[in-house]
């Protein structure tokens with residue numbers, strides 16, 4: 001499921017190359033850009049160009065390492081999962097908004113069409129052209145929108161379902177991160193407590209030692 005959503009995001013930005021990159025990149029470990037280029041059979045500059053386009057949308061992140069001998073930087077890349085899902089979320093919402101707009105216009109306005117050129121005219125434009133196509137001069141006919149309207153409705157339903165899935169994934173991933181962070185905080189606290197107790201014991205031992213020493217000194221003096 002998640003894999004498909006990441007594919008969708010990457011292909012919105014890069015088309016087919018996005019799908020190839022989604023296959024090679026990982027969400028947990030950084031991958032050397034030279035290895036990516038080799039796997040995709042592209043030059044390093046082509047690969048960097050693709051990766052930077054994803055990077056601009058926050059879909060990937062990088063770390064760089066300097067080659068001490070040659071003096072240049074090599075970049076390592078990984079998928080930013082939550083950002084990628086949130087990007088897809090926004091894109092789907094945009095599409096739904098546009099389709100709902102289109103649906104409303106198709107449902108409320110009348111359109112005319114030239115059946116020969118397959119061009120649609122709004123009612124106003126058809127009137128301006130005296131119901132004659134300005135390309136081939138055929139008579140325009142009133143368009144039956146039923147098929148198109150059904151198609152748009154189907155698309156909206158499909159996108160809304162996908163949106164639900166995306167939002168569920170985002171929530172799951174954020175919950176996971178939150179729990180992970182909570183575990184880390186607990187661990188930090190535990191370690192701090194342990195360190196404190198160790199220090200306390202050390203101090204007590206030191207005090208005991210000092211006591212022993214002073215006792216010894218006193219007993220020596222008494223003798």
Ligand SMILES: [Zn+2]
Nearest residue numbers: 114117133136
């Ligand atoms: Zn025409």
